[in-house]
Amino acid sequence: MSVPVLRLGDVLIASIQAALTDRDLLQLRDDLSDQVGRFRARGVIVDVTALDVLDSSAIRTVRDLAHTTRLRGARTVVVGIQPEVAFAMVQLGLTLEGVATALDLDEGLALLRQEDA
Amino acid sequence: MTGHLSEPLRACLPVREELDIVLARTCARELARRGGFPDAATEAAATAISEVARNIIVHAGMGEILLEVVKERGRRELVVLACDRGPGIPDLDRAMLDGYSTAGGLGLGLSSARRLMDEFHVVSRVGKGTVVTMKKWAA
Numbered sequence: 602m603s604v605p606v607l608r609l610g611d612v613l614i615a616s617i618q619a620a621l622t623d624r625d626l627l628q629l630r631d632d633l634s635d636q637v638g639r640f641r642a643r644g645v646i647v648d649v650t651a652l653d654v655l656d657s658s659a660i661r662t663v664r665d666l667a668h669t670t671r672l673r674g675a676r677t678v679v680v681g682i683q684p685e686v687a688f689a690m691v692q693l694g695l696t697l698e699g700v701a702t703a704l705d706l707d708e709g710l711a712l713l714r715q716e717d718a
Numbered sequence: 719m720t721g722h723l724s725e726p727l728r729a730c731l732p733v734r735e736e737l738d739i740v741l742a743r744t745c746a747r748e749l750a751r752r753g754g755f756p757d758a759a760t761e762a763a764a765t766a767i768s769e770v771a772r773n774i775i776v777h778a779g780m781g782e783i784l785l786e787v788v789k790e791r792g793r794r795e796l797v798v799l800a801c802d803r804g805p806g807i808p809d810l811d812r813a814m815l816d817g818y819s820t821a822g823g824l825g826l827g828l829s830s831a832r833r834l835m836d837e838f839h840v841v842s843r844v845g846k847g848t849v850v851t852m853k854k855w856a857a
Contacts, residue, residue: 620740622736683761688758
């Protein structure tokens with residue numbers, strides 16, 4: 602299942618719609634890295650609201666995604682981590698350190714605009 | 719003796735490809751929901767099942783996961799059995815350490831699953847396979 606990526610000015614918004622396989626998430630990482638260059642994006646928002654689980658593999662891929670787009674010149678904000686998912690991540694001891702997060706899409710966009718100013 | 723719920727909440731799931739990891743955790747979530755588990759316990763169990771299912775794919779290629787909600791000592795538990803006939807784990811103590819991996823991963827699979835569950839037990843025989851048994855309590 603591929604993840605739709607929308608463009609809003611110089612921000613790319615990847616809105617995950619359902620549970621993803623490991624491969625789907627790796628594909629998203631590669632697609633976003635490519636699209637940051639193609640669309641000269643400055644920011645990326647990954648909305649994980651509908652993602653069922655953030656296990657060790659998914660967390661690693663999301664972290665890699667954020668670091669890859671950073672190296673391509675765009676800031677990534679992960680939004681929509683659900684309370685029970687956050688709780689499981691803390692139990693796992695994996696907390697996406699070094700990756701910006703925000704409550705939802707609105708807050709994520711606000712954070713990117715703030716950093717632009 | 720294990721008293722079963724009025725409706726049997728159990729499933730036996732093959733694990734052969736990546737998509738089966740998603741199906742196993744989706745099924746676990748549904749069983750836990752029907753068993754009246756709180757959201758946090760359900761999410762922890764689904765995440766742990768994702769880890770052990772991936773371990774099956776990565777290390778053994780295929781295996782199966784059995785899930786059942788049982789009532790034990792008046793408490794509801796989600797019991798998970800993850801079995802494979804893969805190469806087995808030669809050094810179980812090391813495999814349970816964070817960051818130890820023989821497959822080039824993060825090496826977090828087993829230790830992550832243990833952290834997320836209330837009970838966790840591994841039996842492994844080199845050349846025969848591995849059985850992970852774990853439980854999540856409803857409260």
